[in-house]
Amino acid sequence: MKAFGDIWRSNLFQKWLMAVSGLLLVLFLLGHLSGNLLVFLGREQINEYAHGLRTMGHGMIIWVVRLGLLSFFVLHVTSAITLARRNRAARPAKYHRVESRASTLASRTMLYSGLLLLSYVLYHLAHFTWGAVHSEYYAQACPPSAGCVDCIPDVYSMIVSSFQQPLISITYLLSMIMVGLHLNHAIASAVQTLGVTNRRIVPVMRILGPGLSIIIALGFSSVPLAIILGFVKI
Amino acid sequence: MNLRLHIWRQAGPNDTGMLKTYDVANVSEHMSFLEMLDVLNEDLIAKGEIPVAFDHDCREGICGTCGMVINGRPHGPVARTTACQLHMRTFKDGDEIYIEPWRAKAFPVLRDLVVDRGSFDRIIQTGGFVSVNTGNAQDGNAIPISKPDADRAMDAAACIGCGACVAACPNSSAMLFTAAKVGHLASLPQGQAERSSRAMNMVLQMDAEGFGSCTNHYECEAACPKGISAEFIAQMNRDFISTTFGGKA
Ligand code: HEM
Ligand code: SF4
Ligand code: FES
Numbered sequence: 038m039k040a041f042g043d044i045w046r047s048n049l050f051q052k053w054l055m056a057v058s059g060l061l062l063v064l065f066l067l068g069h070l071s072g073n074l075l076v077f078l079g080r081e082q083i084n085e086y087a088h089g090l091r092t093m094g095h096g097m098i099i100w101v102v103r104l105g106l107l108s109f110f111v112l113h114v115t116s117a118i119t120l121a122r123r124n125r126a127a128r129p130a131k132y133h134r135v136e137s138r139a140s141t142l143a144s145r146t147m148l149y150s151g152l153l154l155l156s157y158v159l160y161h162l163a164h165f166t167w168g169a170v171h172s173e174y175y176a177q178a179c180p181p182s183a184g185c186v187d188c189i190p191d192v193y194s195m196i197v198s199s200f201q202q203p204l205i206s207i208t209y210l211l212s213m214i215m216v217g218l219h220l221n222h223a224i225a226s227a228v229q230t231l232g233v234t235n236r237r238i239v240p241v242m243r244i245l246g247p248g249l250s251i252i253i254a255l256g257f258s259s260v261p262l263a264i265i266l267g268f269v270k271i
Numbered sequence: 272m273n274l275r276l277h278i279w280r281q282a283g284p285n286d287t288g289m290l291k292t293y294d295v296a297n298v299s300e301h302m303s304f305l306e307m308l309d310v311l312n313e314d315l316i317a318k319g320e321i322p323v324a325f326d327h328d329c330r331e332g333i334c335g336t337c338g339m340v341i342n343g344r345p346h347g348p349v350a351r352t353t354a355c356q357l358h359m360r361t362f363k364d365g366d367e368i369y370i371e372p373w374r375a376k377a378f379p380v381l382r383d384l385v386v387d388r389g390s391f392d393r394i395i396q397t398g399g400f401v402s403v404n405t406g407n408a409q410d411g412n413a414i415p416i417s418k419p420d421a422d423r424a425m426d427a428a429a430c431i432g433c434g435a436c437v438a439a440c441p442n443s444s445a446m447l448f449t450a451a452k453v454g455h456l457a458s459l460p461q462g463q464a465e466r467s468s469r470a471m472n473m474v475l476q477m478d479a480e481g482f483g484s485c486t487n488h489y490e491c492e493a494a495c496p497k498g499i500s501a502e503f504i505a506q507m508n509r510d511f512i513s514t515t516f517g518g519k520a
Contacts (some may be wrong), residue, residue, distance in 0.1 A: 039471060039472075039475060041515075043475065044471075044475075044515050047474060047475055047478050048474075048477070048478050048483070048484035048485075049474050049484070049508065049511050049512075050511075050512075050515065051484070052484055052485065052508075053508070053512055120484045120486075123483060123484060124441070124442035124443075124444070124483035124484055124486070126376065126481070126483075127375060127376050127377070127442055127443040127444070127481055127482055127483030128374055128375060128376065128441070128442070128443040128483065129376050130374050130380075131374065132340060132343060132371055132374055133277070133290060133369055133371060134340075134342055134343035134369045134371075135343045136342065136343035136344050136348075137441075137488075137490060138344070138439075138490060138493035138494065139488055139489040139490050139492065139493040140441065140488035140489070140490055141488075144486065144487070144488050145441070145488070147486065222487070225487075226486070226487040229487050229501070229504065229505050229508070230485075230487065230508055231508065231509070231512075232505045232506060232507075232508040232509025232510075232512060233505060233509075234502050234505045234506050234509070236502075239502070239505075
């Protein structure tokens with residue numbers, strides 16, 4: 038048996054870490070999406086839901102989830118960058134002509150769509166979690182004037198007033214295209230990385246993966262789209 | 272037909288090398304691609320120039336020795352066909368053809384189109400075998416093997432070790448080759464005893480040789496002259512991970 042450190046550093050183990058952490062992030066995205074869609078049910082529903090998340094288990098649960106997400110994210114990004122650098126080093130001299138037969142735009146741009154996602158996630162957290170950017174809309178959730186201490190924050194107003202700004206909506210919509218592009222390759226790829234060989238499952242996943250990526254991207258986009266088109270109002 | 276060739280010329284491993292342009296005239300459509308290169312080389316020798324070095328042996332698509340990237344595709348444009356079995360009828364008069372060696376850190380160019388594929392041999396040495404005690408040969412049918420298992424083993428064993436999978440992979444990964452070897456022996460009862468250590472050792476040797484990692488583009492599968500399925504890669508992934516976590520593959 039080899040030392041675990043050698044195995045940990047190997048390409049295949051790093052690839053496995055990337056797939057497992059990536060799939061857990063996809064699961065999170067599905068949960069996140071179902072929460073977002075509560076906007077369409079109205080102000081009370083999404084406000085109560087958001088309040089519930091923050092107070093569940095005396096406010097402990099959200100920290101457990103955040104810690105988990107952070108570690109998956111760090112694992113995913115570090116393994117992705119490690120492997121991308123090794124892959125580049127594996128082909129020092131390039132071809133003059135290359136005709137690809139099987140790869141896709143999504144599969145060839147994974148590192149770039151991933152890095153754009155990384156910057157998007159930081160922006161998104163700064164916007165809705167930390168209130169560090171667009172703080173005028175963040176303030177709508179809990180106006181200091183209301184002297185709000187134990188009340189339920191009005192995240193509905195925060196979301197709607199933010200997305201009524203075309204520039205913010207466009208930034209989010211473009212980012213969702215990146216999510217769709219990344220997951221277009223990622224989901225089916227992870228199934229292969231995890232070693233699924235079942236001949237009934239694999240062809241289904243090669244269709245379901247890209248399908249799911251479109252559903253996730255469209256689902257998230259529906260919120261800013263509905264707001265900018267005026268279907269959802271303050 | 273008359274063709275214009277752009278061929279990678281490199282005098283030795285440490286030479287920088289460059290693409291050089293050659294015109295060949297009167298190429299018959301019945302020639303194989305290597306025969307066309309033979310014609311060019313006769314020409315070069317007659318002119319007192321150094322002929323283009325390329326690897327070849329069986330010239331019937333079974334040894335895996337030949338290999339060059341033709342117009343951006345390993346072994347050329349025809350699927351499931353080695354360069355020696357590629358015929359000039361797939362080209363037409365006036366075509367320009369780019370001919371380059373396999374490109375990978377683990378396949379250093381020795382000269383022109385010839386690369387050193389010793390890294391494949393070293394991967395095989397770490398596990399691509401079944402250990403047997405010496406003594407009398409076993410009876411032919413002493414170990415029964417089911418038809419599906421035998422078929423699966425044969426599908427994997429079709430790999431001729433040509434290296435086109437590495438050449439086609441944007442990451443110069445050797446996953447398809449290694450997975451074919453691992454999958455071949457993993458399909459047979461004789462391969463079970465060493466199945467876990469084989470998967471582990473061969474995978475780690477790939478890294479040590481400087482091959483890249485798989486990003487599941489499946490360019491390898493499309494380029495493989497023997498149509499080895501990427502399903503074997505999934506199986507090797509699984510064998511490797513279950514070995515890592517202490518279980519057996
Ligand atoms: C919401 C966030 C993200 C999710 C849900 C996600 C999901 C995934 C999944 C499921 C895979 C497939 C793993 C496999 O091929 O086996 C993957 C691959 C990858 N991800 Fe992410 N990812 C996310 C963010 C990122 C970020 C921020 C980066 C930044 C570097 C990144 C870079 C990559 C790369 C380079 C690959 C490898 C692609 C390949 O092997 O072809 N991802 N991702
Ligand atoms: S898997 Fe296919 S392309 Fe790769 S070495 Fe074997 S025969 Fe050649
Ligand atoms: S020379 Fe043997 S496969 Fe081409």
